[in-house]
Amino acid sequence: MMYYFLNNRLDANSSGIEHAEVKRLKLFKQKGVPAKIVMCEYNRLAHRNLPLYEMTDDDYVNMFDFFAGTVTFPAKVVTVSDLSIPDEYQIREVDNGYEVYNGNRKTMRITMFPNGSVDTIDYFNGDGNHTKQEFYDTRGFKSMTQIYDTADGHLIYEQFYRPNNTVYYETSYEKRPNSYPATNIQLTDTHGKLHSLMNTGQAFTIMLDELNEQDGDEISTFISDRSDCSNVPMINMKTPARKIEHFHNIHFRDFWDPSSPITYPSISNNELLSKTDLVITPSQRQADDMTKRLRTQVPIVSIPVGIVPDKQLNTRHIPMSERTPGKIVAVARLFYEKRLDDAINAFAKAYRENPTLSFDIYGYGNGRDGLKEEKMLKQLVKNLGLENVVQFKGYTQDMETVYNTAELLVLSSRYEGAPLAIVEAQSHGVPVIAYDINYGPADLIQDGQSGFIVPSGHVDDLAAKIKEYFANPALMEQLNEGAYQNAQRFSGDSIWKEWEKYVINA
CATH class of the missing domain: 3.90.930.1 (Outer Surface Protein A; domain 3)
Incomplete structure (x- = not known):
């Protein structure tokens, strides 16, 4: 049986959803289960990007390549x-x-x-x-x-x-x-x-049906990972297939209110939802909220998206004494929903009492709105006089070096689905201080053992925890080891058991 993970595009600086898909693809391949990532948007650069994710042409199908007959194509130079x-x-x-x-x-x-x-x-x-x-x-x-x-x-x-x-x-x-x-x-x-x-969604449905037909009589499984562009095209397929919606973000309009209007037609429309075989969320808390809200016969289950490779789980633990003193990091797009201004303001309060601290922010801005949020954040740093200690590092593929030298990760988002940075940081022994939001941090962090959870939007509480953490070297060492231990929950074998239970053997 073939498994297809559906999304829109694979860029050099992809988001957490794409990184989660790639981790899942590697896990499926490791377990000997055939799978591919399928994208719906035109992307002439994608095949150049595949090696960045340790992928080959055999792992990837783009809708436009599919119809053009160029899923695989020998590269040449046109002068x-x-x-x-x-x-x-x-x-x-x-x-x-x-x-x-x-x-x-x-x-x-x-x-x-x-x-x-x-x-x-x-x-x-x-x-x-x-x-x-x-x-x-x-x-x-x-x-x-x-x-x-x-x-x-x-x-x-x-x-x-x-x-x-x-x-x-x-x-x-x-x-x-x-x-x-x-x-x-x-x-x-x-x-x-x-x-x-009338739209690319209809074209994507045609492509998925033809892709499904190529697999013969065996029923393939299609997993939609990009709710706003691949859910409905998958549901509208006419050929026999198993259809799974995998959410990576909140499913309602107002991030502070799970009872606010549902944002995705694939679950707000009962007729569409009834054509889905399974709904997966990254956290149990979201699965519970969705179950109460939808009142559907379609099973709703939770499978974590963060997967820590065995190599990382078995690597030498790096103590605080070998890390850059006072180094705090944030790994997030410079977008409104990431609320990085709270993280910067909290850092500013902590820095006043502990000038050994520094703050590196890894992520790219939103070019579609003229980098509005990025410009605001940089102006905030300038206004606070922190330009020498708060650095915007942009997007990097070398997160291993970042995590192995950091002493703390801060997450101040308004909402999330399953912030991969939390799992990745902990797997490198980096404790996390995060807001208690919908959804993710409360499921991924063991409060007081691998980091701390603070009330959402409470900048003073966030700053207080940062100060408390760096004022206590024994606590830092304790949480350093606690982060490594907590990451064991997200081993490939542990996550695979969930996939076997709800999908592979279901």
Whole structure:
């Protein structure tokens, strides 16, 4: 039986959900159970990112690759000389690429990947307006073209290509008073049938059904990990399959109120929910809340998402004496829901009494809103005069070094589902002080043994625990060892027993 883990995209700087999926994929492979990660968004860079997660093409299926026939594809380099540029045009080398001219008129702008292969090509008309852009897959073929309205520059049309330059997917956009929504999708499936669709979710359902058909008569299991984009497409599958919704976040609107409106149609709509075979949450507390709220016959169970590899569980314990004195870390996206301003304010209060402390924040900002939260946080640090001791480190793949040198992790989120950073930190002997929120910290931290839980939003309490912790070296050593011990609960074997109980052998 094949297991598919459904999501939207795999980037170099992915979120905790993707990291949880990758950990689960490795666990399934370790136990000899076939599984793949399936993504629904166009991502021409994904195959370059796979090695970052110790994955190969055999572990990954993207919807656009599936329909293009490029799930596996031998990589090649496409150079400027491979492009169809008229001989009379002049090619001028510029930073990161080339510009192409017909006399004095610029016709093209070509950017290159670091390996010397074509990345994108921009085209310009006689008036100098940007008319279209071509995007190349990192494996060396043109995979998508966007065409723009020269009046205001908005996107009006997209075409997606197979390596032989034939089109299999097209999206049309139309101008509305305040937006430019996609109004139609034309998809040619793997059987050559043409579908006229309204959204990518419908295309994803078609892909999942065709993927399921390729597995033959055996019933495959589909596990949706990205609630807002893969739940409903999975539920709408027409072929026989086992369908599991795996939540990684709160399921209601107001983070402080589990009785507030449910945010996902896949569970708020009883008809959709009834087509689901199982719902998984990362914590028992959320499973209990969801069970009380939904009153459904569909089983709702809890399986932790944090999985600690045996290698890490068996590694030498690093005592506080070998760590950077006073080093506090936070591992979180610089987003509103992470409430890092509370962590910074709490640190400021502790730092006034203990100037040996420092605070490193690892995570990326939200480019979609112009890095609003990141800018606010950096201004707060500046206003507090803490620029020399509070550092924004960005996203890093080398979390092992971060955890092995830290003495404390702080988590101040407004809400979570299952913060992987807590499990990862404890597995490296780093105690955690966290807000008591929906959901995660209370399930993952043994209060007083591997860290502390403080009331949500109480900055003074958070600061007091930080001060108490660093004022007591014996307590630090005790919690250091307690963190290592608590991580044993999340060994691969322990988590696998839960998967066997609720999914594999069910």
